[in-house]
Amino acid sequence: MHFDLQTIWAILVTILIAGYIITDGFDLGVGILHGLVAKTDIEKRVTLNAIGPVWDGNEVWFITAGGAAFAAFPELYAALFSSLYIALFIVLLALIYRAVSFEFRSKEESEGWRKFWDQSIFWSSLIVALLIGVAIGNILAGIPIKNSAIEGDLLHGFVYAEKFPMSFINLVNPFKFHGLYGLLVGVTTVLFVIMHGVSWLIWKTEGSIAERARNIGMKVWLPFVIMYVICTGLAYTISFKIGDPSKLSYLNLPKDMMQQIASMVQGNVLPHALFRFPVIELALIVLAALSAVGWLMAVKNMKGGKAFLFSTLTFLFAGFAVMFGAYPLAVPSSIGLEHSITIYNGCSSELTLTVMLVAAIIFTPIVIAYQAWVYKMFLFKISTESLKKEIEEAAEH
Amino acid sequence: MDFVLLVSRLQFAMTAFFHFIFVPLTLGLSTLSAIMLTLHYTTGKEIYRDMAKFWSKLFAINFALGVATGLVHEFEFGMNWSVYSRFVGDIFGAPLAIEGLLAFFMESTFMGVFLFGWDKVPKMVHLLAAWLSSIGSNLSALWILIANGWMQHPVGAKVEIFVAGKRAELADWWAVVFNPVADVKFWHTATAGMILSAVFVLAVSAYHLLRKQHVEFFKKSAYIALIFGLIASIGEVIIGDIHAHEVAKTQPTKLAAMEALWETKQGANVLIAAWADQKAQKNIIEIPLPIPGLLSFLATHDFNGKLLGAKDLQKMFEEKFGPGNYIPPVNFVFWAFHIMVYLGFFFVILFIWGLTKYRNLENATGFLKVALYSLPLPYIACWLGWATAEVGRQPWIVYPLTDDYGKILLPDIGLKTAQAVSPLTNIEVIITYITFLVTFTGLAIADFYLLSKFASKGPEKEAELY
Numbered sequence: 001m002h003f004d005l006q007t008i009w010a011i012l013v014t015i016l017i018a019g020y021i022i023t024d025g026f027d028l029g030v031g032i033l034h035g036l037v038a039k040t041d042i043e044k045r046v047t048l049n050a051i052g053p054v055w056d057g058n059e060v061w062f063i064t065a066g067g068a069a070f071a072a073f074p075e076l077y078a079a080l081f082s083s084l085y086i087a088l089f090i091v092l093l094a095l096i097y098r099a100v101s102f103e104f105r106s107k108e109e110s111e112g113w114r115k116f117w118d119q120s121i122f123w124s125s126l127i128v129a130l131l132i133g134v135a136i137g138n139i140l141a142g143i144p145i146k147n148s149a150i151e152g153d154l155l156h157g158f159v160y161a162e163k164f165p166m167s168f169i170n171l172v173n174p175f176k177f178h179g180l181y182g183l184l185v186g187v188t189t190v191l192f193v194i195m196h197g198v199s200w201l202i203w204k205t206e207g208s209i210a211e212r213a214r215n216i217g218m219k220v221w222l223p224f225v226i227m228y229v230i231c232t233g234l235a236y237t238i239s240f241k242i243g244d245p246s247k248l249s250y251l252n253l254p255k256d257m258m259q260q261i262a263s264m265v266q267g268n269v270l271p272h273a274l275f276r277f278p279v280i281e282l283a284l285i286v287l288a289a290l291s292a293v294g295w296l297m298a299v300k301n302m303k304g305g306k307a308f309l310f311s312t313l314t315f316l317f318a319g320f321a322v323m324f325g326a327y328p329l330a331v332p333s334s335i336g337l338e339h340s341i342t343i344y345n346g347c348s349s350e351l352t353l354t355v356m357l358v359a360a361i362i363f364t365p366i367v368i369a370y371q372a373w374v375y376k377m378f379l380f381k382i383s384t385e386s387l388k389k390e391i392e393e394a395a396e397h
Numbered sequence: 398m399d400f401v402l403l404v405s406r407l408q409f410a411m412t413a414f415f416h417f418i419f420v421p422l423t424l425g426l427s428t429l430s431a432i433m434l435t436l437h438y439t440t441g442k443e444i445y446r447d448m449a450k451f452w453s454k455l456f457a458i459n460f461a462l463g464v465a466t467g468l469v470h471e472f473e474f475g476m477n478w479s480v481y482s483r484f485v486g487d488i489f490g491a492p493l494a495i496e497g498l499l500a501f502f503m504e505s506t507f508m509g510v511f512l513f514g515w516d517k518v519p520k521m522v523h524l525l526a527a528w529l530s531s532i533g534s535n536l537s538a539l540w541i542l543i544a545n546g547w548m549q550h551p552v553g554a555k556v557e558i559f560v561a562g563k564r565a566e567l568a569d570w571w572a573v574v575f576n577p578v579a580d581v582k583f584w585h586t587a588t589a590g591m592i593l594s595a596v597f598v599l600a601v602s603a604y605h606l607l608r609k610q611h612v613e614f615f616k617k618s619a620y621i622a623l624i625f626g627l628i629a630s631i632g633e634v635i636i637g638d639i640h641a642h643e644v645a646k647t648q649p650t651k652l653a654a655m656e657a658l659w660e661t662k663q664g665a666n667v668l669i670a671a672w673a674d675q676k677a678q679k680n681i682i683e684i685p686l687p688i689p690g691l692l693s694f695l696a697t698h699d700f701n702g703k704l705l706g707a708k709d710l711q712k713m714f715e716e717k718f719g720p721g722n723y724i725p726p727v728n729f730v731f732w733a734f735h736i737m738v739y740l741g742f743f744f745v746i747l748f749i750w751g752l753t754k755y756r757n758l759e760n761a762t763g764f765l766k767v768a769l770y771s772l773p774l775p776y777i778a779c780w781l782g783w784a785t786a787e788v789g790r791q792p793w794i795v796y797p798l799t800d801d802y803g804k805i806l807l808p809d810i811g812l813k814t815a816q817a818v819s820p821l822t823n824i825e826v827i828i829t830y831i832t833f834l835v836t837f838t839g840l841a842i843a844d845f846y847l848l849s850k851f852a853s854k855g856p857e858k859e860a861e862l863y
Binding site: 067077156344359377 | 507509816
């Protein structure tokens with residue numbers, strides 16, 4: 001591992017994606033849970049107001065992660081978003097419906113109107129979490145992209161080699177390894193956001209909603225742990241074949257890194273490609289598992305803040321295990337390893353990476369500081385009683 | 398035209414069109430709400446509290462859709478324009494990332510505090526949040542326009558061959574940030590947002606004043622809007638002039654189309670109206686303004702200045718870039734630009750008229766009716782402005798770097814729109830185009846319904862809750 005600009009940016013983009021899943025993750029979870037933990041309309045409004053002041057700022061992590069990927073790894077941004085065209089389109093559509101559902105739901109009294117937006121909140125939250133997991137799983141297992149520069153085309157960059165409808169169906173095709181793996185990671189992600197949503201609801205609300213959240217949390221823990229073990233185990237079996245070894249220079253890797261990978265190749269195949277740093281990998285996986293245990297204890301004892309910390313750590317450890325596992329590959333190609341996007345052939349120029357790094361060093365701590373400050377301000381408990389009181393007080397004002 | 402290209406262009410234009418229903422109101426109304434909140438906290442008067450609450454509620458309904466359409470916009474670069482994205486990403490991606498990091502976080506985080514913080518956070522924090530949210534939304538426009546300005550005038554860049562192909566690379570960061578085209582675009586857009594929001598507040602106020610309800614509340618709101626709007630609309634005339642001057646220098650084909658200028662001329666006239674025959678490369682009808690040399694003066698600051706006509710530009714571009722059509726659709730660009738300019742002058746008159754009637758505004762029925770029915774006009778002006786900028790740039794997606802009224806400095810950086818599209822299939826683009834069209838239309842209708850519901854209800858005592 002090198003500490004060069006590309007590696008720092010790989011870590012920064014991972015942090016931004018993790019920032020998104022940690023912040024928006026709990027409100028996605030609350031969105032999925034909101035019909036289960038809240039029975040009456042006022043309870044539903046409590047769950048939504050539990051994320052009211054923050055979900056919007058949370059979604060900005062997604063936008064910023066997208067922007068940072070565009071700036072630091074333009075080849076990756078261009079190739080990935082055009083390759084996963086329909087999947088990304090569905091995620092965007094779901095995010096749109098989610099945003100407006102929150103905004104529109106309370107604006108009409110009618111039961112039909114509110115039921116419609118409740119459904120919309122559930123499905124959109126579920127689809128976003130599922131498809132983000134599906135995308136991550138597919139990328140880890142490798143997708144059929146090719147580097148057009150290998151064929152002398154200097155315009156198109158990395159392009160997807162399969163055509164619709166197969167391209168999209170294969171993402172969720174359980175009979176193809178990358179589709180199956182995508183689905184498994186997708187389900188694991190959904191279970192994770194539910195856990196994270198449970199943490200938030202216990203932290204932010206009290207009474208019947210927090211109680212129901214706890215009960216769901218106790219049930220969802222075991223399936224999550226099982227799924228995480230399955231995903232990690234299967235990751236060990238992932239290998240990439242090499243089409244033309246003479247073209248591996250297109251990966252643009254530093255010499256020693258290339259040699260290290262070359263030494264692992266067995267008969268034109270790079271086996272257990274995601275476990276090239278076994279010590280770090282195992283340590284992170286164990287830490288993720290321990291955090292999940294800590295989470296279960298905290299939920300059992302109704303300690304919302306602690307539960308939130310542990311679900312955050314669970315994801316961070318698991319997420320960095322994924323990043324380290326893939327490094328230096330960003331999007332491995334299932335056509336041939338030489339067609340893969342790495343952090344060294346997908347990156348921006350040194351100057352851009354430097355300029356952006358300065359911006360990130362200055363602004364990221366500021367953003368984290370004021371977001372934390374705002375969170376702290378809104379971390380008072382709410383309940384059906386407090387909400388009713390607030391509605392009455394405003395009417396008297 | 399290739400089907401994927403055509404639908405991708407339609408989809409991007411449609412997203413921009415919907416996005417720009419919501420964004421200009423966000424830009425201006427956030428500032429107006431912050432002004433009202435400042436008045437409340439400094440004077441202690443309840444009426445300003447109600448005003449800030451009422452207008453920020455309309456703002457919040459509108460904002461959700463601005464975020465939703467903006468999200469689609471950002472990802473559409475990669476989805477539909479992957480060749481463009483990989484070609485320009487080294488430069489174009491940076492302002493987008495900084496926009497998120499520096500501006501958008503600020504805007505949306507503090508907006509949450511402003512909208513949900515009533516009586517829950519200290520007054521100073523609440524006020525600070527309102528202003529930070531407003532500054533954040535305008536900073537966000539700045540970085541987006543630095544990105545857009547670079548597509549029009551790609552300064553600070555060089556063309557290099559990288560592992561995955563040819564691309565533009567950053568050579569001078571500060572040149573990109575202080576790109577004269579980008580910076581004037583920002584002021585032009587931010588001011589347009591202020592005018593639009595002023596007309597919005599004025600029109601809603603006129604609606605209530607015509608019914609003689611909440612008179613004091615809406616008279617005060619209208620007053621703030623009139624002052625704010627007058628300053629912004631006069632500023633816009635000046636900024637518009639500077640902007641047109643920059644376009645003349647850096648995008649001669651766009652200027653030729655904006656003014657239906659076919660022949661190279663010294664002392665060119667401004668046309669009030671024109672209709673061109675694009676194939677024959679001439680105007681069928683043209684009505685000039687009787688001030689000789691005005692166009693040359695506006696574009697070059699010299700009544701006798703020389704401006705290249707579309708015919709010569711076409712020849713010049715063909716020599717440099719090979720056969721092709723280098724003149725954007727003249728009638729479309731001419732009228733989009735001219736109607737926008739005429740509307741710009743109309744807003745100045747509207748605000749002056751309103752201020753002369755202010756003492757007895759609730760009885761100035763004539764003015765109030767005009768103000769109410771003017772509501773769609775600033776929206777139309779904003780759309781037409783974007784259409785001028787983006788259609789006028791065609792056939793280029795990245796305009797070859799040009800300066801001094803037609804000197805092409807860096808031809809290699811030019812990228813044609815037709816080359817820039819992703820290798821997608823017909824069925825993929827048609828699915829997304831139709832779904833986005835239906836979704837955005839439905840949401841715009843729902844948004845319009847809710848806005849008119851809450852706007853016509855007037856100020857109410859209600860908690861800001863989901």
